[in-house]
Structure formats: structure tokens, C-alpha cells
Amino acid sequence: MMEKLYLVARIADTRVALRSRAINSVVTVGTPVEVPAAPPHVAGLFALRSRVFTLIDPHVVIGLPAVAVAPGQRVIVVEVAEHGYALLADEIEDVCFIDAPETRIAGKLLPGWARVADAMIEHDGASLLVVDPSNFITLPALKAA
């Protein structure tokens, strides 16, 4: 029943439901190491259990200005194409089992969100965007940015 399991978090100032299948863990990071000349959504590198992870700032992906990484900030660790990434999260709420079906996105989203959001889902009386974490990493948007 993994398909029904979502991580509810606030990312880039928006509450979203992340499909949990791609998510490894949620950890806290210290000060990341900068990567000069890298694309703007790369917030840096950090080490976790002797692996180096690339920190992604979803704000930039959505089209918002980048935010500074605060020490102790929580990040969502995901694995995409055999590389480890971590998404900066504003707030991690919960991992929950959502029985409601994913529905087509109704209404107009900001262009940034329209690119990454796959669907919508009803949870606790609120509509959440359903996002696959990998959408933050492989970015068609970035070429334009």
C-alpha cells in the first residue's frame, strides 16, 4: 500500500503531498558546501553517512528567490537516477496514509508549480498538490531560468 503513503510538507511556501516511494528519509543538515557556477537551484553539497548529497532549493525551481539554508534545517532525501539529492523543506508535517484518489489538477497554478505538480489530493479537508520529488531535480524550467 506504499502508493497511498504521502509525506505532507511545506515546500517553497506551499503545502504539498510528496509521493513517498522515492523518499529515503528526512534529516537535518548543517551548513552545506557551495558549488560555484552550478545551476541556481543547487543549494550546495552535504555529507550523510559517507555519501555526498546535492541540496536542491525548491524555491528556485518554482521561480521564487532562493532562501538561505539555516543550520539544522530539515531536508527530504531522495534518490534519482542513482544520485542522492535532498530537497530543502520549510516544514515537515507528517507521513500519512491518504486513501482519497489523486485527481486532475483543477484551476490555474503558477507556472512553476504547474511544471512540477502531477495531481491533487484531498487530505484533512484541504486540497494538496501531489508532487513527485524527482520533478524538482530534472528540470525543463531551468533552461529558461
Place this chain on the structure above:
Amino acid sequence: MVQPQFLGRTGTAMDDLLNDFLAETAEILAEAGGAIVAWEADPADRAQLDAIFRLVHTIKGSSGFLALPRVTALSHAAEDALDQVRRGNRAANAALVTGVLGIVDRLNDLCAALGQDGAEPAGDDRDVIGALSGQGAAGDASFEAAGAPLRRDDDFGAEMQSWRSIRVPLPLLDSVMTGVTDIVLARNEFGRLLRESGADPSLVASFDRLSDSIAGMRQSVSQMRMQRIDKLFAPLPRIVRDLAHELGKKIAFQTSGGEVELDREMMENIRDPLIHIVRNAIDHGIEPLEDRVAAGKDITATISVSARQSGNQIEIAIRDDGRGLSPDALVAKAIASRIMSAAEARALGSREKLDLIFRPGFSTAAKITAISGRGVGMDIVKANVEKIGGVVELRNDEGRGLTILLRVPMTLTIISGLMVRAAGQYFAIPRGAVREILLEGGDTVRIDRVGGGELATVRGEQYPLLRLETMLGRGRHHGDDVDDRALVIVRPGQGQSYALSVAAIHDHEELVIKPAAPMIMATGLYAGTTLPDNGRPVLLLDVQGLLAAAAIDANEAGRSHDRSMEAETEAAAARNAAQLLLFRDLNARVRGVRLSVIERVEEVPASALFESAGRVQARIGDDIFPVHAATLPEGEGTLKLLRLYDGRAVLCYPIAEVIDIVRLPDAVQPSVEPGLIAGVTLVGGEPVELIDPFWLMEQYAGEAPAPVLRQPLCRLAEDHDGWGDNFLAPILRGAGYRVISGKAMSDEVPDVLLCIAGEGDACAHDEGDVPVIRLRASVAAAGPGDETVYRYDRQALLEAMRRSLGGTVG
């Protein structure tokens, strides 16, 4: 009960078995190929035959268990034939070896298909089996899928050996590696906390023990990934054999250093370059038989592949004794294939000419052959080796062979890195690419701004200068001390170099390199990430990528300084080479003597030679020297004497004339007995006798202590415009005088006084007994009583000097 072959496709346990079988068989086949070729070279080698038999037998056994009828039938046929040889029922010959190799090839094909489809493809192997049995394709090939084969006693040895090692999947090894790295990081942090807490020394000591064993474990784990380079060499004998047969060449192939270990991933990366180089050597390097005979070489050519470890690098040398590379032929070829213009080609140094073979699209063969002309050139070889941080070097001995050296790091994953700082963070540079590190403010470094770019000159060599901060689009960090700034001279590939300016040099570390995320690699500036012991990730700089990003030409060729230095070293080398003075002796024979033993060539009047005590002597100036002559030369006029000087004594050797100065040829045919003539050599095709100065000096040494060389002192007077100092003094010194000019004070009374402005007036310097020679500026003498000497009449002047000296000493 499910059929075994059905299980083979679906059951996981059987999948594992099949994978194991394939991995093992691939190894066995590679090993068997080499062993069979070795056995062919020496059919009497029973041990080799037994080894091959066991290898084939192992394949047969495993395949029977997995129900692979074709594999079983093939290996059975090979085993059977080999067994006949073992029992002495059949002779080992080329046909048999070719037959067995044919089976090995077929087995390889089957295994490849098995790996892909998980099932044995249908097909007929009667052709290869028939070829082996020597009865043609129609022969009896009714080997049905054999049951469990009977064990023979000598098979158990092989089985025992395979038990000493186990197969471990690579991902498992990697996870062990990761685990150990984690432990190391945790250890470092723990150690830091322990130190900060001021812990009990006994606690620290026990932690240190733990720490040591972790270090040992880390070492063992990195060794687990290592494999003997033997595996890389295993297919080579077979390749050499087949290709040599095909081309009708005789080649002895040798490998050495097979015990050297290399990371298995690294091994994958150099397999193709190595095979390509060996194929090239056979196809292009080794001459056809008749050419070898013509060149006076052994008909059987030798190709050797050797490996050795130096530091954490492995050096693989592929050596052949073929024709080597001809720089001129390479240039002609490059021009013909429009790789460069004739004008560009002329500017190339000899090294650069050889490096032409690394140019894309360059093929040294006069025609593309089926063997190595397959579009994979040395450029690909070089690119592949450089990709893994290695270098390719050529050692060419034209006409005698070529050695290609591959130098690669021992592992892909662990490299020695130089840690540098820029823009407030650390970066790593592969140590192998670093040629030199200098302080930017040092005396040996000069930095010039040229048209917006920067240029660093280090000891006369120029490098384009890149500032790391600028390359990374960052500003300088406020905390950086300008005195710490350093230049790293980077050589990203052969023939390229540049200077990278960084805020500070940190240290060297052994680094485990992992690829960075694709979007980071896409910047082209980084080659990967690494995690040093402090646990903070560090980016590894791509030294080649930085160059590309900067869009500068870092080619060393054509840097003006480089070339002039090269020319200078060449000139110096030419100067250092022994030179030969060619002369005609009094009997009109051409002889030669090493220039370095000649002090000078003296021209004296015949009257300067006299006989005393049965020896011919010469009076030159106020010294008397022995002359190598049996009798006094006849005739009047002047005579030329070579003055040989051994540092103590002088000997004069009369000659008719000096012919030339040439480089001393390498080949000298020595004389049978020691004597005046040391040997004969050829200069310009003509035989020249070489004088033996050693023998010559020996004849005259010991008798009459060498006269003390007191050089007469000559004082220049009235030298108002410096003509005497500038024009005359060098000639006088050359003639063996010491010279002081009018103004210089000296306590010594001069032997002769030269009055330069002696025109008409009496010279003011009238120093009693000292003879005076007056010089005049006009060619014509003033009158018959004029004693002055025209100042450009060298001959007359030196003669006058000699006369006046003779007067005082005399």
C-alpha cells in the same frame, strides 16, 4: 518436479547459479586461450596441458549440472581430444590447437548468448567439433548432453584451488567500502570530541588502538577491489597468435609483472586500449619477414607487455622490436591527410612529430587494414587512458622498436589530491596533473597583464594564468591573505599546461572520488565529489574542463620561450659532443685529433725549430716545447704546429694545414696496437686516422721537465681611444701574452711596450731596457728607416714582438 532448464530461466537460485557459471566460464576461457597458445609453443609442457585439460573439464562439469547440452558437448569434445594427447594417443599439432581454440571461441559465443537470453540458443556445433576430431564436419559428433562426468584424481587439485577464493558481487563490496568510510568519519569526529573533552589518557590510548585497526580494515577493503593484472593479460597471447598467423609474421610474446594488482574497474578501462596497442604493434610495428631479414634482425619479432607498480601508479609497457616510428613519415602522412599544413609541420619539434599519432583521424598504416584500421585510433586510446587519469608516453627508437607506456592510477576511486582554497572553500586537484606549486609572490614568478589576460612566467617558461575565483564566478574571500596565494602549474594532458592561481594550498590527501550530480558535472568545471576525513564534501576540479571553460590555448607547442630554450639545449648538446679537428699532416695524409686536447694552432717560422740532444724542439715566444718530428722539417717559410696541452705539458705536432672541425663520429675502428694512431673512422665517407694524444704525450712526458709557461707581459701605452684594449689586446692574449693597458698600475716590469699612438713623436714612455714597438696608423712606412709597424699587420706585429722578446730573453 520441474525441468532443470525451465528452472534456469525462472528460479532465482538457478539464475544465481547461471550467473556464477557465466562469470567463472568467462574467466576460464580467457585463461585457457593464453594457456593453449603457451602449450602450442612448447607441446612437451605437460603441466600446461594438464592445466588446460582441467579448465575444460571444469566447464564441462558445471554445464552438465545446468543442463546446457551444447556447452557440454563442446567442452566434452575438447576434453576428449586433450585427454587423447595426455594418454599419448594423439600428437599435439597446430591443427589440434586451432581446433581447441575454435571450441573456445564457440563457447565464448554461447556464453554471451546465455548471458543475454538466459537460455542456450539452438544450433549445430558439429563443424567445430568435427574440425577438432580431424574428420571434418561430417564426423561423429553424437555427444549428447552428458551426465555427471566421472571424476579423475587429478581434477581434485583444481577444485581445491577454487575453494581458496570466493565470488562476491561488486555491490556488496561497494557497500562494505561505504560502511568502512562511515566508520572512519565517525572515528574522526569521535577523536575530535575525545581530545576536546580532555579525556583520560588510558581512554585515548584505547581509542587509538581502535583507530589503528580501523585504518587497517580500510586498507584491506580497498585491496578487496584489486585484481591481478594477469587477468588483463590473459587474452593477449591468443590475439597475438591469431594475428601473427593471419599476417604471416613470427612473434614471440611475453608478459611480465602479472602479479601487479589493479582496481578491477580500472582494468575494464584499459582493456581496450591495451588490446589496441598490441594489435597495432603486430600490424604496423613489426616488419614483414623479408624486411626484418634485410634489417639484420631476428626473424622472430618480440612483443612484450610488462606491468609494474610505482607509488600508487601502475606502469604498463608495451614494447616491440619492430620498425619504430619514423617522425618524417608521420609528418608526411599528416600533411597528406590534411591534418596540418606543410608550414605547420616544419615548426614541429621531434617530440611533437611523434605525438602526431595521437591526432584524431591519423592512421600510421599506409593502407587501412582489417586488423587495426577500424576507426579506433591512438587518439581514442589516449582519450580513454586520460579519462581515467592516466597518461600515454612514447619511447621511440626508430628502426629498432617502439615502447608505449601507459601510466594509470591504481584505482579509479581513490586518487591523491591536492587540496586548495579559493573563494573561502576547499577544492581538490588531482595530484597527477600537478607539475609544480609556487608561491605567487615568489621570486621565480612574474605575472604580466597582457591585453586583459594574465600570463605567468616561471623561470623563463610562460603559462597562461587562470584565477580559480574568476573561473568559478566568485570574488576573492575577505579572509584570504594575499601572501598565501599560490600558483599551481597544471598539466591536464600531454603538451598542455597552465598556471592556476588559488588563494592558498592546503595539503595532500588520498581521496575517494564519486561522480557528482549530473547538473554539477554539466558545468564542466568539476570531475566529481569527495569526502575528506573532516566530513565536509569537497569538489574535485576538472583540470581539462577549466581549460575548456576559460577557452584558452594551453598548448605548450609554439610558446616562443619554450622553443628558444629547446634550440638552446640542442645547441648546448652539440657543443658538448666531442669534436674532431681534421688536418693534413706533412706527408699530406688526412688525420684527426680531438679538438679538446688542442690548445691552439701556432704558426712559426721554420727557423724557430731546432735540434737539441737528438730531439726536435720549437722555440715559441720565450718557451721551448718538444715537437713530434723525427727530423727538422726542410725548407724555409712558416710552419703550422698543433699545440697539444694536457694541463701540464705542451707538445707540438707539425701539420701542413687545418682542414675542418667536425663532430667526432661514434664508430671508430680501433688500432690493434697502441701507437700514434688510435684508430680509423669515416668522415664524409673518407677514412681518417685518429691521433692518440694519450700515446703521444706519453712519449714526451718525463723527459725534461716541461718548461714553466711564463707568459710575457705586454704593456699598451698611449692607448687614447681604446683601440689597443678593444682590438689589439684579444689578439695578443690569443698569441700567449699577458696584456695590461697604460692606465693600469703594475709592479711588474713589462717585457715589451707597445706604443700605439707612436706616430712620429718619440713615445713618452721610455722605461729604460724595455723594448718598445711603435705602431703606425698608415699602411705605408714613412721611410726606409721607419721602425714602426702598421697596426693592422698582425703578422709583422707578432713577429716584432717575438723578435724584441728574443732580444731580452735570448
